[in-house]
Amino acid sequence: MTATQNPARAGAGAGETRTLTLIQAVTEAMREELARDERVVVFGEDVGARGGVFLATAGLQAEFGRARVFDTPLSEASIVGAAVGMAVRGMRPIAEIQFADYMGPGFDQLISQAAKIRYRSGGQFTAPMVIRTPSGGGVKGGHHHSQSPESYFAHTPGLKVVMPSTPYDAKGLLKAAVRGDDPVIYFEPKRLYRAAKGEVPTGDYTVEIGKGAVRREGRDLTLIGYGGVMPDAERAAAALAAEGVEAEVIDLRSLLPWDRELVLESVSRTGRAVLVSEAPRTANFMGEVAYVIQEELFDQLLSPVVQVAGFDIPYPYVQDKIYLPGPNRIAAACVQALNY
Amino acid sequence: MTATQNPARAGAGAGETRTLTLIQAVTEAMREELARDERVVVFGEDVGARGGVFLATAGLQAEFGRARVFDTPLSEASIVGAAVGMAVRGMRPIAEIQFADYMGPGFDQLISQAAKIRYRSGGQFTAPMVIRTPSGGGVKGGHHHSQSPESYFAHTPGLKVVMPSTPYDAKGLLKAAVRGDDPVIYFEPKRLYRAAKGEVPTGDYTVEIGKGAVRREGRDLTLIGYGGVMPDAERAAAALAAEGVEAEVIDLRSLLPWDRELVLESVSRTGRAVLVSEAPRTANFMGEVAYVIQEELFDQLLSPVVQVAGFDIPYPYVQDKIYLPGPNRIAAACVQALNY
Amino acid sequence: MIQPFTSDPLRWVSEDGQPIRELPARFTPELLRELHRQMVRAREFDKKLVTLLRQGRTTFYAQASGMEGTQVGLARSLRVGHDWVWPYYRDHTLGLAMGISMMDIVSQCLGTNSDLCRGRQMPHHFGVADKRFVSISSSIASQVPPAAGTAMAQKYLGTDEITVCTFGDGATSEGDWHAGMNMAGASGAPCLFVCENNQWAISTHLREQTASETIHIKAKAYGMPGYYVDGNDIVAVMEVMEHVAGRVRAGEGPALVECLTYRVGSHSNADADAEKQYRTREEVAEWEARDPITRVERLLEHLGAPIDPQEIRDLVAAIHREVDEAVRAAEATGQPGWEIMFEDVYADKPVHLERQEDFLRAEQPATVGGRA
Amino acid sequence: MIQPFTSDPLRWVSEDGQPIRELPARFTPELLRELHRQMVRAREFDKKLVTLLRQGRTTFYAQASGMEGTQVGLARSLRVGHDWVWPYYRDHTLGLAMGISMMDIVSQCLGTNSDLCRGRQMPHHFGVADKRFVSISSSIASQVPPAAGTAMAQKYLGTDEITVCTFGDGATSEGDWHAGMNMAGASGAPCLFVCENNQWAISTHLREQTASETIHIKAKAYGMPGYYVDGNDIVAVMEVMEHVAGRVRAGEGPALVECLTYRVGSHSNADADAEKQYRTREEVAEWEARDPITRVERLLEHLGAPIDPQEIRDLVAAIHREVDEAVRAAEATGQPGWEIMFEDVYADKPVHLERQEDFLRAEQPATVGGRA
């Protein structure tokens, strides 16, 4: 558990790999799942001929036809609801919401239908489906193309919530989401779409939902994040290493459920935890992680758990970069924890 | 700050009081605000002739006429959106969402319009409005008439979120919400509608948004809650007192913003905190409170902050009572904290 | 012959039981008696459940009395267990007529171990997989987009199933209603939308709900035909449904049918004094005179095959015994234990739910039972 | 004379600039030249801003080229600063024609200190209080329920204002669109809904968006009249708007006007290669031939008052200078400092935001400036 999870070891075995960007890995996962299982369809606003506004679905309609990859009317409630209804009837829909900021109009479908149909029916009806959506800031999108609403969904029993930060995880988590029997909200950190590159097995593999990954080993403190902040967390760790501080870096990958064992094991060794996310601070998902750490490791903690998070304001346009926790702010929080 | 906030002292001065139930206090606040300010209107599903499904608006249409108290179409997006548009045009709408479980269809209006219009317009347009909605369990309503979705809203910058647990606060907070210049989500803990009775000044007063109240003083630990769980928290404190343990009981009353000073001052004295809410545990608002306590009072804490919360499942029907944190579960958490 | 967008509701039998169009051959006295029996069964079920409610043995009930023509008529037009149904919370009469057992419905209302939905939802929100009757969600109109999705799946999979989606008049104001209707229209999926227009949404009259003159006209916004039918005339309901379901099944795209009816009872137990609050006794009386059950009795008289009053009394007594037996059998299975709370949240129980279950186990004495 | 629910778009001037109905007297050559000038000004503004975008001086832009007939025509039918407008993100041409200054629009696009909205939103989402032009939200159709609310307030307050709410064709699929339309209908509030139907929602054609034949027909669902107008014929737009706004102002309830037009540019900078992706060059060419600006030029020729090409060249040059000057003046005000981030979240800054501001102050060097 404590070893850095190396893609080659963690997943697909000794197979071939290629360097892909995160968005290419997303596309590849969809392509392979479409090819593997006729029950899989891909739909959303502009995902067909246009290939999605970020081109995540580029080429898929040409390859699989309009019955399997198609545009929908401009309505997130229609999209989420259609996914629920298809899933109930035995399909495996992958639906795209163009920006996570636009989950709002589909919110009731997610919380009242997708999240609860298994429970309310006593397991008679289920909604195995995936909602993919680009989230997070750093692209000068202002508050309607930059938000990180994952905490809403992590607080909704019945949903699963994941957010990859590497191409390897992007492919593996998406496949796991498609094959699982629960509704999964799959957030794609849009500023890593092309910035995150990495080795991705050409073959089939999945990344288990609910498991985090250690990105870097360290003994002095544990730096925990997910999604778009991960590269900056790793940069912060590298900067600290240059000054002799060894931060262990954990990528949660899954928020609901999240990997408490991995986190607790690490913090029990390091005694210090810094939690990094870009969502507004108040009632942020990371409050949960902080709560559990202090509850379980009260006597082992050497300093308070520290959060680096977004500010409690609508995501601003001009101050796009200042808003985000960058490597300096993250490193400063680590130093604060170390100097406590 | 540490003194028990006595209604007579905290607010209306030496005026007369009457015993009201919580729902009567809500009605009275609306009646007085309707009478005070022509810009105030009350609307929602069935709030007119029917007086609302819980009768919170009973009599108001007869008193103020159909122009000021009226039924709307069955659409929460219409209701919230209409409130936004009226507020922008200079009115002071009080809108009812029939159950907090039905905020879903109005969610985008709340997060994209109500919460952001002041910010996005640089303060040129504002939405001073109140959304009242009954929330919480204990009424055998199953998961669509029992949920506690306040954490979603507490995580949404631009909104204010309050939840009274006494008739005094119900009236004072609602008046403050109507008169304030921000959008306020006003949750009404429905199982206290008739169960909570108390003295309420006949005259005019407000309870400041953002301020908690000490319900009982104590030195051994701090018990913090809001809304429907408060009577049980007080019962737990009374039971503990019988065994010689003095719990200080804080009612947050406001979630966004919440009263960190009051909480920190208390916990800095007691060294122990137990947080009580009925919303699902994961990514619950109370995680934020726990985070802040351990961050600010790391060295003063004698035991980990403990949460008593709802389970991470859709609210069940048959196990309505078991789901809720009752006095025994709360007292047990206190004992756990004390015995740590 | 059966046209969409008529200005008056399509009707075969007048309010006093006279055929005003040629009665289709299938409406033999035998069939009419069978329909009558099903409607009476549902009406009596309502009465018995209201009593159960008054006795405090269940906590919520929403009568469909007065709406039997619509719901029983609709049930007869489905291929039960083949077509899918996304119903709403006032559809127990539809469920009964589709052959869902009283035991299944009563079990859900009582939240007993025999509840197929395992006591998760408030009474009256049942669902039965083998009838493809999807479990009901309270959130008004939230079934409409999923219904479009199920129909899209049926089209994609090349089945000859259709999806039926029901809702009240009030539901048509919700954004999700629009989203689902438009999605169905745009996709051309085989979805039959049925509005059970009982003219009230709790205390809000249709006139306050929307400025459109009728509900069926709203179909124009989705490029689908909208039919208007007298929902208290079961012959009309069945004729129109037969025709429209046929179209939908033939791949001609979705359609909307508005059944004009009335709920003669209160909205639910919460407004038992409806007539004191928001509507007049006269209005109720007017609609009681258009009762769908009496109308069939009159039609049978007109056809020279009247039902013997004693037969009706015997029928009612038998139904009451049937309900009593269902209640007894359901109650005998007991209430599910607390452990069941943590099941069916996900396909597999995640660690955090195991921990929460362990916590509760330490607090609660173990309970026996739970449906196998 | 001006009827709702026509099967073809209402038109006064043919595509080649010939009057096909009697030209109302107010359309003198002077007025037509003024309309032409406003349309050209908006068109050139688009071009200059696209250049600015290519230069990386702004990050987003959504052209309205091709839609000037609709937006300028609408602007002329409002009482600017009196009526309220809930616009959508492609309405800068409407804004310009309403007299919002280039400086205000450019400042918002650049997020400079001169931005009335203080750099909070992505380019092209401006708002100007003294024009009662509400600041734009990206969330499609989210302006529709609030527009109904503003109109309800106007009715309640007894003003003679109306509310204008604009949206694209794609927006009509959203649940909120329905919610707002129905609320307006049910309340009878003075709201004028204008659909700028440019036939595409990014890459999704109206035919995939909805199965309804037109947008205006959807008004039937809300009991309001729906008008269908050639949005590239500014005479038609102004005549219909004049009539409909008059009705709305007179208290006859809300109305929907569908203006059939086309966006000849890309959706935004994000799909600059639109023609390679989802639509044909032929389609674009076909609509370019129906251009609203050329149509007015032809009409003026027909009226014997042609515009001298040199005059147009001078006009264009003047507009370019006007844009350059606005850009220069806006950029000269600088970018707002980070402190501004924490303002306008609430009327007063709560403690937790003060703390977050203090945190950032310790991290960031203080910046100078901020709009007074």
Ligand SMILES: Cc1ncc(C[n+]2csc(CCOP(=O)(O)OP(=O)(O)O)c2C)c(N)n1
């Ligand atoms: C989204 C949502 N909002 C509000 C409610 C509360 N509610 C329950 S039934 C009802 C009225 C429904 O009226 P209608 O659709 O006409 O159905 P009917 O009860 O008349 O059969 C309302 C407002 C709800 N269940 N869901």
Ligand SMILES: Cc1ncc(C[n+]2csc(CCOP(=O)(O)OP(=O)(O)O)c2C)c(N)n1
């Ligand atoms: C709720 C929401 N969903 C999706 C988007 C992304 N989006 C931006 S513009 C657009 C197309 C809008 O089309 P239309 O309404 O026809 O307006 P047009 O751009 O053609 O003027 C989409 C899907 C959004 N902004 N908001």
Ligand SMILES: [Mg+2]
């Ligand atoms: Mg109804």
Ligand SMILES: [Mg+2]
């Ligand atoms: Mg468009």
